[in-house]
Amino acid sequence: MPTITFVEPDGTRRDVAAHPGESLMAAATRANVAGIIAECGGSAMCATCHCYLVAGTLPEAEPLEAETLEFVARNTRATSRLSCQITVTDTMEGLVLQVAPQ
Template sequence: MVKVTFIEQDGTRREIEAKEGDPLMYSAKDAGIAGIIAECGGSAMCATCHCYLLEAPNGPLPEMEPAEEDTIEFTANAPTERSRLTCQIVVDARCEDAVFEVATGR
């Protein structure tokens, strides 16, 4: 398991354990992270798992694929260079101690 921190919309910091090999969205949703809605179930179509990557102390996370970039480009939640869809981040050792701020509903 990999420890990841989410900052929810109200500022609450929640550390969760994420299962290696699974999309980060699954662990966030299972842990009840407020704002991770995951309407499309992980197909990079809805951006209801949009977060901002604030810290990645164990190296850069895998680069975005075109589908993730396209979805983020059209999200209503102020996309930035730190934007990621948690459904598209497969948990591995690089995610250990990463910090994400939930963007949904901004």
């Protein structure tokens, strides 16, 4: 179970034990990470699980994720990701994501 660090909007760092196979959003929701609203439940509809990648590497965003970010999410950066579209793997130990402001 890799440990993922989410930086909440107020700067609080939350270390979350994630299960391989679940989404980063699901891990954050389970741990009640502030700012991860995940209203659509992981369907890439709402962008309320928007994060910035701070440390670590992730696979490239699929077109669905990339387009949704480009055309909906506020405050997007080059490091923007939708945490609902990323499946946790064992290689993600030490990943750091900052929750984007809504």
